[in-house]
Amino acid sequence: MAIVLIGPPAAGKSKIGKKLAKLLGKSFIDTDAIIVRDHGAITDIFREHGEAHFRRIERTAVIEALSQDAIIAFGGGAVLDENTQRDLEQHIVVLLDVDAESVEGRIKADGKRPLVPDIDAWKALVAARRPLYERLADRRVETANRPRDEIAQELADWVHNGGAFTE
Ligand SMILES: Nc1ncnc2c1ncn2[C@@H]1O[C@H](COP(=O)(O)OP(=O)(O)OP(=O)(O)O)[C@@H](O)[C@H]1O
Numbered sequence: 001m002a003i004v005l006i007g008p009p010a011a012g013k014s015k016i017g018k019k020l021a022k023l024l025g026k027s028f029i030d031t032d033a034i035i036v037r038d039h040g041a042i043t044d045i046f047r048e049h050g051e052a053h054f055r056r057i058e059r060t061a062v063i064e065a066l067s068q069d070a071i072i073a074f075g076g077g078a079v080l081d082e083n084t085q086r087d088l089e090q091h092i093v094v095l096l097d098v099d100a101e102s103v104e105g106r107i108k109a110d111g112k113r114p115l116v117p118d119i120d121a122w123k124a125l126v127a128a129r130r131p132l133y134e135r136l137a138d139r140r141v142e143t144a145n146r147p148r149d150e151i152a153q154e155l156a157d158w159v160h161n162g163g164a165f166t167e
């Protein structure tokens with residue numbers, strides 16, 4: 001069973017996932033990184049082939065990731081695929097959440113997400129996805145104004161104490 005981190009763009013899935021994997025002694029997989037490895041930069045894929053194509057290759061990356069006993073950071077929109085939604089029933093799913101005010105600086109800082117050029121785009125996208133994120137998650141963790149090490153440690157304790165397997 002994998003532990004899968006889902007949630008809004010820039011919530012911290014990749015950074016916290018890496019820390020959590022280290023704490024649990026598991027490998028870390030990022031579906032965005034698989035896509036970049038196999039197809040090049042995400043912005044280029046969106047620009048040259050469009051979102052539908054991106055979602056198809058993202059689904060392939062998700063299948064590869066979920067076949068491993070690992071900590072997996074999903075891309076923000078990976079959960080949109082209905083087959084992926086069904087697959088997640090077999091895994092531990094953690095929603096890393098963040099509010100618009102707290103995420104604004106993070107969005108501005110890197111500017112590498114084609115679907116979220118600014119905070120208004122982020123708000124609209126996350127509002128549309130929020131019910132889905134919440135439905136799929138076994139646990140929700142607020143990441144705003146909290147050190148990433150602390151969040152990773154809290155999740156590692158939850159897994160060690162068996163909470164991940166009973167909720
Ligand atoms: N708890 C936090 N406090 C402050 N900054 C954070 C926190 N979590 C993440 N960040 C910063 O926000 C940015 C996005 O983090 P990260 O890449 O881990 O997000 P993500 O959820 O993987 O995003 P994406 O959906 O685009 O893959 C990074 O610059 C990171 O340093």
Ligand SMILES: O=C(O)C1=C[C@@H](O)[C@@H](O)[C@H](O)C1
Pocket residue numbers: 008009032042074075076077078112113114115
């Ligand atoms: O939220 C989204 O739809 C995305 C988030 C990123 O992780 C990347 O997967 C890509 O930029 C799309």
Ligand SMILES: [Mg+2]
Pocket residue numbers: 013014015030032073074075
């Ligand atoms: Mg990420």
